[in-house]
Each structure stands twice: as C-alpha cells, then as structure tokens.
Amino acid sequence: MWRIASALFMYLISCLLGIVLVITLNIGITAVLIPDECYYHNHDMPLLMSLFYALAPQNGYHPEQNWFNIALTIILGIWLGIAVDRMLVRKYNDRRG
Numbered sequence: 001m002w003r004i005a006s007a008l009f010m011y012l013i014s015c016l017l018g019i020v021l022v023i024t025l026n027i028g029i030t031a032v033l034i035p036d037e038c039y040y041h042n043h044d045m046p047l048l049m050s051l052f053y054a055l056a057p058q059n060g061y062h063p064e065q066n067w068f069n070i071a072l073t074i075i076l077g078i079w080l081g082i083a084v085d086r087m088l089v090r091k092y093n094d095r096r097g
Helices: 002-033 037-041 047-052 067-096
Strands: 053-055 063-065
Touching: 002 067, 047 053, 047 067, 063 067
Parallel strands: none
Antiparallel strands: 053 063
C-alpha cells in the first residue's frame, strides 16, 4: 500500500513541479515577446499572439494571457511532469535491478 501511495505522491509532485516550471517559462517568454505593453494601443496584434493573449478593456488594452494560453501552459506542465516522473521511475527501477 505504501508503495502505491508513494508512487502516486511522486507522480503528483512531479506534475506540480512541471506546471510551476512551465508557468515560470511562460512568464519569461511573455516578458520577451511583449517588452512594451503600450505598443498595442496603436498597433494590431499579430494573429499568433492573438491566439495566446487578449486585449481586455479592464487592463487598459494591454496584452494579458487568455484561457487558451493558461490551459496550454498547464497541459504542457503536466506532460513535462509525467515525462520526468517516468524517467525517474525507470532510472530507479533499473538501479534496483
């Protein structure tokens, strides 16, 4: 029972760490892609950026992440966490013999 519980705990921790890592990367990428938020007051947003960012009036028409961006970030974080967990489990099982 402990073995299943510890494996599930490691799986959840790996997924959470993956989400935190990808959100941090997303914030960094946003800072690089949008150095001047006021640029879009007078210019149109490119199609690719409009998929991931929205210009909302409550933010003064500054780009902010939309739900697609947030959902994709969380999905990529979970995927990264699962991949790391699988690599760690495989490495641990190979070492145990």
